[in-house]
Amino acid sequence: MSEWTRKDLLGLEELSTEEIELILSTAASFKEISTRAVKKVPTLRGKTIVLFFFEPSTRTRSSFEIAAKRLSADTLNITTSSSAIQKGETLKDTFKNIEAMQVDCIILRHSSSGIGHTLSKCVTPSIINAGDGCHEHPTQGLLDMFTIKEKKGSLNNVKVSIIGDITHSRVARSNIWGLKKLGAQVTVCGPRTLLPRDIDKLGVKVTTSLPEALKSADVINVLRIQRERQEAGLFPSLREYAIRFGVTREKLERFARKDVLVMHPGPLNRGIEITPDVADGSYSLILDQVTNGIAVRMAVLYLTLQANADGEEE
Amino acid sequence: MRLLIKNASIIDARSKRDEKADILIVDGKISSIDSGIAAKDAEVYDAKGMLAVPGFIDMHTHLREPGFEYKETILSGTQAAARGGFTTICCMPNTNPVADNQGVIEFIISQNRKAGLISVLPIGAITKAQQGKELSEIGDLKSAGAVALSDDGKGVMNAEVMRRAMEYASMVDLLVISHCEDTNLAAGGVMHEGYVSTVLGLKGIPRIAEIAMAARDIEIARFTGTRLHIAHVSCKETVELVRRAKKEGVRVSCECCPHHFTLTDEAVKDYDTNTKVNPPLREPDDLRALKDGLKDGTIDCIATDHAPHAEAEKDVEFDNAPFGITGLETALGLVMNELVCKGELTLMEMVERMSFNPARILNLDKGYIAEGADADITIIDPNKKWVVEKEAFLSKSHNSPFIGMNLTGKVIATVAAGRIVYNAAG
Amino acid sequence: MALKVKSNLMDEQMIRRTLMRISHEILERNKGTQNMGIVGIRCRGAYLAKRVAQMIKEIDGGKKVPVGVLDITLYRDDLTMIAACPVVHSTKIDFDVNDKKLVLVDDVLFTGRTIRCALDELIDMGRPECIQLAVLVDRGHRELPIRADYVGKNVPTTRDESVEVRLTEVDGKDEVILLTQEDA
DSSP states (O other), X not given: OOOOOOSOBOOSTTOOHHHHHHHHHXXXXXXXXXXXXXXXXXXXXXXXXXXXXXXXXXXXXXXXXXXXXXXXXXXXXXXXXXXXXXXXXXXXXXXXXXXXXXXXXXXXXXXXXXXXXXXXXXXXXXXXXXXXXXXXXXXXXXXXXXHHHHHHSOOTTOEEEEESOOTTOHHHHHHHHHHHHTTOEEEEEOOGGGSOTXXXXXXXXXXXXXXXXXXXXXXXXXXOOOHHXXXXXXXXXHHHHHHHHOBOHHHHHXXXXXXXXXXXOSOOOBTTTBOHHHHTSTTBOXXXXXXXXXHHHHHHHHHHHHHHHHHHHO | OEEEEEEEEEEETTTTEEEEEEEEEEXXXXXXXXXXXXXXXXXXXXXXXXXXXXXXXXXXXXXXXXTOTTTOOHHHHHHHHHHTTEEEEEEOSOSSSOSOXXXXXXXHHHHHHHHOSSEEEEEEOSBGGGOSSSBOOHXXXXXXXXXXXXXXXXXXXXXXXXXXXXXXXXXXXXXXEEOOOOHHHHTTOOEEOSHHHHHHTXXXXXXXXXXXXXXXXXXXXXXXXXXXXXXXXXXXXXXXXXXXXHHTTOOEEEEEOHHHHHOOGGGGGGOOGGGOOSSOOOXXXXXXXXXXXXXXXXXXXXXXXXXXXXXXXXXXXXXXXXXXXXXTTTHHHHIIIIIITTTSSOHHHHHIIIIIHHHHHTTOSOSOOOTTSBOOEEEEEEEEXXXXXXXXOOSSOOXXXXXXXXXXXXXXXXXETTEEEEETTO | OOEEEEEEEEOHHXXXXXXXXXXXXXXXXXXXXXXXEEEEETTHHHHHHHHHHHHHHHHTTSOOOXXXXXXXXXXXXXXXXXXXXXXXXXXXXXXXXXXXXXXXXXXXXXXXXXXXXXXXXXXXXXOOSEEEEEEEEEOOOOSSSOOOSEEEEEOOOOTTOEEEEEOHHHHSSOEEEEEEEOOO
């Protein structure tokens, strides 16, 4: 099995197939810890992890925090309202200050694509991308893959359709990179105005027809539609979106395979991109995704912090 | 004041002169060109093995003064220009206050007189405060010394305003330079829209933002019969529009920038904010079209779009960084490296695109080497290999994606109005 | 630092006999298999634990003793000192450890640090009645106050020697060998 040498996890684009497999198999080992009476191992005792969230997030932030705590790391939460950013300090200054406090890892969510790449070059703590703009959300991609793999045994030749606002979705990008590397067949589906230019060059099938996307899929991953996109004029109304692209039980029964599985990165807009009977129904893997998210994030923290510690020794 | 440049290989596009000779300069003018000139009490510059070309003219520079002196001043900008071999530069009006009135134009001219290195010719704003609404006092701008008009930095979105600007400007014989960018189509974009922007998750600026406005402005020029110059052409379709318009007799000229024929959007992949420029770095096909356009004369000239920004301003999130690349000091190196050395342009063609054509477009009596002409001469070592170094920039800013790049061809000395204003030898 | 074989400490037959003796001792000391659980430490301790459980079942008239596997990677105190990132395998103990008599099984007892990790991990899982330790080889040089309840063979070694236990399940054959530094 390959070795892990990266101190940062910025995206799935730069990872090799072996590295992704290593994270997924490590995550499988970590999953057991969360089933114990004492859900904690001492592995990262004495490590300090800062959760730096410039965008609101409950799900991802708490998942990372639980993952860190189950590995015995100390965590600190910083959100925009409490940070110095609003006092005119640049992000780089803020990071230099955090670095000077000898923290070991920064988990970063920010609305600007690529910010992790920029900052990882100027500070030594591990940087884990928890979502940067419309670029990547690697741990979400990994936990989606983990969840599919858990149900299907392998990702090879599994057909996954990603439905919704592909243009603005970091979840879509991380999924596409990761799934393609592990041999899955990916289709993206959404309104033409929410499909980014040249997306087909990533090796995915592109369609604007939901029935088409549902037809052959083993798994469908429904993305959250943001109200702002409608306000920006990218589609006419949420009502029309729900009619054309909303995933409902009727559409699944009519077009999809009987054993199709449905995922959603959350939070849900019930009744818009997904109906409650689908989200809560037998197709749904949504809560498995949440459970698996912790194991995947524990694996990522373990691997990156270990690699960063090795680096310091040399 | 007498200066004798000895043993230089003179390349001049107007006379098509390409021969070795000495040049004697007296009181800022070229007094004679001949072999074996002997002149007592003249300062002698031995240019053996070097090229002597007409001083470069940059139609598109941002000098930042007044208002943004921390990025660049007229002094530092002209020092940088001299290092890049430019003896005349035209500065864009997007200062603070905007150069939309006589006062700012006169201020720039007077600041440059103090700097005393090269010629700085101000470009006035087309509309007041570059808002795209009301025309500036175009006649006054002309009287104060503006050589052209532009709202560079943004496109004039209202076609009616653009039409009236071009008509009014033609009355006082001022060239209108169009920054072709439909701001609605480009809104929020930070790089070229294509595969790379899709992968990086950065908002793209679609090529039609440039093409659509270039097509519109060409049609306005055709309709009004006035002259139009299109700034920083970056798309292959724009090159084709200009090519066709020229054939059809429309009075249009255009320029392109070294970074646009050197780098593609792939350069953005590392989120280096020094690659963030407007118009954005495009695709390989566009680079090909720019080179072909330069060769066949569709693109008249090479301009730098020198856009200095302070390090702290660029050292931020890609989305929040300002657009622009510092260009004066790397222009010749990139032109030599990417065009001349690779057989895209001859030295003669390079001189035409960098000296003679800009002068022709701006109606300047410059851009050539002949007896009686202004003694603006750039001395080049065409074989000199050098590395672009951050510390070496004379500009106040060094926001260049070319730092660390190996280039062939370097400016060794710059003579402006008969004086050596830059000498690499120190 | 190449190592060469100094001597063969145990062969297949001897390993089998030794494990059989340990199995008898475990039964004797605990007066049967009441409330017992056997836990092997990955990787070779896990196979030894399975063998001991099988032997106990044979001796004690077919009574099955639950067997678990412990991966101590996450409890190691030297994680930051080893060059490559150790691969994490899962711990798999399918029975409740509370109030059990646990027999922890490993191949070689050396500094005692691995056992310390295993004890911590087991105690995090619950409150066993007691934990006993069985090892195939005890080579001395303890760094912690830990001793084995059942020892297959005591082997005097120097610190720079190495004891390697090879098992059919992993290595293709059963043997225990002593390795020493190659002379320069």
